[in-house]
Amino acid sequence: MEQNKGNEKAEGEQNDVGEKAAGDSEDVKIGIIGECGLDTPVVLTNRQECAVCTPFGKPSDIIIEGKIENCNCALLSRNGRLHDIMPTNVNYRANIWAMRKLGCTHILVTHTVSSLRESIQSGDIVVPHDFIDNTTKRCQTFYDGAVGSPFGVCHLPMYPAFCDRTRLHLINAARELNLPVHSRGTVLTIEGPRYSTVAENSLYRNWGADLLSMTLCPEAVLAKEAGILYASLSFVTNKECWCTNQPIATTHEIIYTFKKQVEKVQQVLVKTIQSISKEDWTEDILKAKILVCSNFSNRNELT
Template sequence: MGDTRKIKIGIIGGSGFDDPDLFKDPVEKCVSTPFGNPSDILLEGFIKGVPCVILARHGRKHQFQPSDINYRANIWALKTVGCTHILATTATGSLQENYAPGTLVIVDDFIDRTWGRACTFYDRTPGGPKGVCHLPMSPAFCEVTRGALCEAARARGYPCETSGTVVTIQGPRFSSKAESLMHRQWGGHLVNMTTVPEVTLAKEAGLSYAALALVTDYDCWRENEKSVCVSDVLEAFGKNVKKAADVILDAIQILAARSDHSYLDTCQELVSSSIMLKE
């Protein structure tokens, strides 16, 4: 017999998923967590028969800058309502010539250039988990869920890179040219402001997490090209966001059709084996 466990997929990002006909019987749910409130209400429903939950990372009015997002509350809230997976979308700048604007990238690694962000659930917060979690971060993203995104993008024939290292900067400002060149020298392919600590917290929560990046610009490392600006990012994102939404929706069906979900046990077991706790 196949694996009959129920999966539930959280979608973080929100842009491109605001079609009122997308969800069957959508329900708004307010969730509080030991770590505070998430960025917005959760929207629960079914996408082609698969239970899903959408959360706007920055809030539906984009009221939270990257360093002010309550990443812990966002991940904890999705886990609280029963999510087993998270599919995240993110707008990114490109650090490499061949990662052109309009390209989709299924991210497989990260470099953390943030500071001051709460990056673990295991910090003695009342109501939170106990102990200290020394979690391995290689691989950083769930390979099974990444594979579903790759399969979906290939089937659509969309320009797509199936791997890429994203450098997550603090924001809200964009990089200086010297920083952009440094990130290239480090081996970064993309730059954004939100993947960390979202990815690390999802893994610490035992969830299967993968991120689909949409390249909007070339940051500021190229010679004789103007630096990235908000208007250009929004224009590029608006032109290509449907591609990202299509891939996410198709990946949901691919994940739901799998007969083996034992990798979800592996996600949980990794967390359990990483906790140091002295009674």
């Protein structure tokens, strides 16, 4: 795309801010990104499949739109419904851009994570408050100067790393369901698809990481760059190899653990969606958009 078209996109984003500011709580639409099979048996009414085109290619799979607790929602399987996309090859930019294009104001995501701490056990739920990105091969921004990308550069602040108000809804939902939940946690994202070594585990623990994921980053960064309120519901499937008093879990065991508990994850999501949809998010949505606009720069601002 030509640079002047990129400028039009940037101006369009600023216009979006004004449009959202004029909206009300009925404008809330929640995107859900998670593991394959997450939408079953989620009660999603008025289901329809949607193929979305983006400047960054195709999302991981078709997006399923519908209503949960009378709130507009859009579901996407991060690794594809057949789980045939490895973490590095997930098109994170297309996934987030598609959610933005569909008008999502929030994104709730699920992640399977492994524990680096004795206090965090398999089967626990963690709503992380921060992350460390240790990936090396993934596109980190929409504003990369490539053809089709928005023009300019976005120097995005990452504090807080997640939307705290959305996080609180997830935490409260889990507590209301009497599920074991940790209200804080730092997730370190590794490149994958391999698991980490004992030496790497020791390093990550010294860095202050509590959990390991392969898919949180750059998804969280891109959601913030898109002006979307984002929070993660992380499900602990196993302890990492630093823990020598238990066998190392295999991939099949990790998948089995998640599938066995997936209904609990779904219950938390449904309850969270129900509570989010009852509140007015106008100011939060506006602030998320303004954050992007106020940290966006291009050559026109330097002349």
